[in-house]
Amino acid sequence: MKTQIIYCSQTSNTRQVAQALFGAIGPDTTLVELKDNPEPLNGDLLFLGFWIDRARVNQEMADFMARLKNQTLAFFFTQVGWPEGPTARRIVQRTTELLTANSNVVLGAFHCQGRMNPAIIAMARRLPVTHPRGGYSFARAALLAESNLHPDQTDLAQAAEFGHEIMLKYLRRKQN
Numbered sequence: 001m002k003t004q005i006i007y008c009s010q011t012s013n014t015r016q017v018a019q020a021l022f023g024a025i026g027p028d029t030t031l032v033e034l035k036d037n038p039e040p041l042n043g044d045l046l047f048l049g050f051w052i053d054r055a056r057v058n059q060e061m062a063d064f065m066a067r068l069k070n071q072t073l074a075f076f077f078t079q080v081g082w083p084e085g086p087t088a089r090r091i092v093q094r095t096t097e098l099l100t101a102n103s104n105v106v107l108g109a110f111h112c113q114g115r116m117n118p119a120i121i122a123m124a125r126r127l128p129v130t131h132p133r134g135g136y137s138f139a140r141a142a143l144l145a146e147s148n149l150h151p152d153q154t155d156l157a158q159a160a161e162f163g164h165e166i167m168l169k170y171l172r173r174k175q176n
């Protein structure tokens with residue numbers, strides 16, 4: 001069985017998760033960043049990884065996803081936001097709906113926190129408190145402090161476990 005992992009990552013959080021998946025699943029697997037022009041899709045199973053940009057799938061991956069049809073796939077992402085928060089829930093739901101509407105089969109999703117680019121934090125700190133992205137509330141500081149620790153070893157172990165679960169799901173579906 002051939003598996004392809006295709007991902008986007010600006011600051012390496014999603015890359016780390018993609019590499020953990022890659023290390024955990026079978027030998028006939030390729031790992032490639034979307035910007036490096038992956039070979040045409042010819043696998044049995046596809047994993048798509050992305051990061052959250054202003055509460056959405058990053059644009060490059062969103063464009064790629066919009067062109068996918070008849071694939072069996074799973075997706076994963078990293079974001080600063082709390083794992084149980086509304087953005088993550090919405091992204092999982094919307095992305096699943098969008099992919100399913102194009103006749104793809106979505107076997108599952110995984111996400112964890114990922115450290116914010118420090119340059120963006122520094123920029124936000126310089127904005128006036130009246131600006132929508134300005135100010136530095138206690139809640140925001142707590143979120144950034146926690147996200148700074150991710151992805152951690154637990155996240156990466158969970159990503160590997162996710163990879164195993166999806167492979168099993170795929171194989172069970174094939175048998176039925």
Ligand SMILES: Cc1cc2nc3c(=O)[nH]c(=O)nc-3n(C[C@H](O)[C@H](O)[C@H](O)COP(=O)(O)O)c2cc1C
Nearest residue numbers: 009010011012013014051052054055079080081114
């Ligand atoms: C321009 C920009 C916008 C972002 N918007 C969000 C957001 O809306 N919600 C969120 O939780 N994280 C947001 N993030 C944080 C990233 O999704 C997070 O740091 C992610 O782990 C980056 O992944 P990467 O290292 O693979 O690029 C944003 C980051 C950047 C640079």
